[in-house]
Amino acid sequence: MIHIKKITVWVLTMGILPLFISTQSLAAQSDKKAKAGIKPMSIEVAQYTKRPPVNKATVAEGRRLYENACIFCHGVEANGKGPVAYFLSRDTAPLPRDFTLGPYKFRSTESGEPPLDEDLFRTITKGISGYMPAFVALDADDRWKLVYYIESLIPEDFKDVEPVPIKVVGKPVPMTAMSVQRGYLLYQKAKCWECHGGGGKGDGEKAPKLKDDLDIPAPPTNLTMPSSFKAGNRPEDLYRTILSGLDGGPMPSFQDQFEGHEQDIWDLINYIRSLSTL
């Protein structure tokens, strides 16, 4: 009989311990890949250049899809007040997006401007780490229809603003010691540490007081954990976030500060990526 007990204990051990290991290693693997540049969040909107037409039928179909997939968080009136929203995150930002308001966080446009179609498509496709699942399983056509429906909700005065894509200058540079050092100096100069902290752990002196436009506490991202970057963790994603900011939240656009020497941002990105300990 003692063998049965031993076998049982062994089975439990073999079952539980690997789970723990895989649990913690999942984030670690992801962060390592992000750091090493191994196709993290590699999906590109360019793969989906073929779009359905924008018309009443596709917008209506987008609404139908919304009611089956999105309504639980974003709400009946698309104002981010679905029944799950409170349970998901009421004490800290982000709440699900209110599509009836203007400011959008995840954009490749200048601060204060509406997002591009591609920005919405990218968010639907990739999701938001920790909050929104990736809806890559929806057909690309269906995702475009969702984009059309969401765009139909954007306030008219905001729609009139012609979005201007941010200017991408240069490209990711190798993560050399020199580049990281330059990035460190930029991190200090741009005062990123005020919110993100000296070590990038999101514990800067301003962090406890940061709130979003809805007056909800909005703690800064822990830069040592790329897997939790809501707008993506590729160098291109970080470039976009730094330049465009996250409208509606406390992360401002740094476009003015880097105007004329945007290529320096790639060094800052290398420094941010070097903060990952895994």
Add this chain to the structure above:
Amino acid sequence: MRKLLSIYRSEEFGAAKKYPVSGWGRVEQLFVIWLVLIGIGMGIVYSSTAEAIPAFARKYDVSCNVCHTRQPRLNPYGQRFMENGFQLPGTSDGGVTEKRLFGGPLDGATLDKISNYMAVRFRADIQKANFRDKAATETSDDWDIVFPNVVNIFFAGTATKDISFFLETEYATRGAEEPALRFERAYLVFDNLGGQQVANLKIGVFDPASFFAFPTHRQQLNPVPPEAETDTYPPTINRIPLLPLAFASKMYGLSRGASYVGVDTPGGAANDPTDSEQIKEDFAILPFAPLLYNSPAMTGLSVHGRPFGPNFLYQIGVAQNKTAESTSKTRWDQYITLRYDLLYGEYSAFQVSGFYYTAPKAAMPTLNMAGTLAYADQAVDWNRYGIGARWTSKWWDVYGTVIWDEIDQPSFTGVGSTSTWDTSAMGTSVEVDYLLNARWLLGTRYDSMSAGGLIRGMPGWNQPMKQDASFIGLLAKYYPTPNIGLYVRYHYNLESSATLPTALGGGEHPATNLKSMAFAGIDMAF
């Protein structure tokens, strides 16, 4: 001898079994405690940096609270996720979900990592029962450490697009003569047959009420099993269970019939249905055992879907069982569930559902006439129906159900013909949960059972006598992370002050004897 009954087991009627609390060595206990402490520590450490711990949260890289009000209870999105075969509502995502690894809609369409399929739920607590008459029970009223209480290991997910699976094993330290892993539920689902949300075919061992507004599983106040013996008739109930009494059988005086009598016994005739020494476990149907529609697991198949849009859900199903006749035959229970869902206003959702479940020849009215069992002329049909509703708004989660049970009027010849029976019974359970903030949940549940079944064996004879039961439960739960709940809870028997006729043989009626029970424990998933 002290016995414990686990009614949340996989067999028919929740499979009443009796289990002595023994055979669990100190070394093994310490090892499991050590393992669990490591688990809790690692769970806290890693969940503090990444909230997505259990399998589906890992798979989709989201917080547990995308699908749960607070673990283990599902929110409306989690309900739809389960309905859709563990796929995101409105999609057929199969295994194509690793958002950091995909390179296109079909790139990486393979099985996920094992950690994206596998999850562990661990429960342990410290208990203290308080009885009105200690002499009327064999159950301890000392402080009792049940650590671990139950460990569930789940494997669930999608094998590929629109084919999903669920496998649950349970390891209960007090649930078997030898602690062991055993299957609880196991099923396959073929999803979205005929189109998105039109029909989902579920086959295997599962709980029929999983789509009901007040489902049998996933209670914030976890079911606490009774301590009872079901191989005697009437059953010996040392401590009644603490669970939603609406789910209970509610009927006194029923058994599974002579087919539950053993084949042989030393010194007696074989297969003698009048010989109580030959009765097997599970023979007596506990008035408090969840069964039929609310059975935690039964073999069967069901079809569910939303072909008429996102508001209406249907489910029809059959469950395989055995009749309570002297020669047991296979019986097919049938059931139907309808649910209407409404999302409205700000942060609010409402749902109302109803079900009907019919079980032919499901129970045998039985009398114990001074040690000799007398059966009704034939097994009775058992019908169960109920309504349930749920309302969530902001951090409120309110849900309740009323469930009615009806059996045929028993017919006896001979000595049992003077017995009197109540053929209907009703149970009500209402729970209110409120999140004070992201970490603190307060809950309360009211359970009431208006019992049916045997009223009186013969004129002037009081035992067994049906007795109503009602409890109020209070809960405070703290979630340091979304996947770990630390709780204290307290149940008070609202009938404990009732003055009852003395049961045959003396002593307190089991439905009133447990005055209160307190717990402090942990419920975590990782």
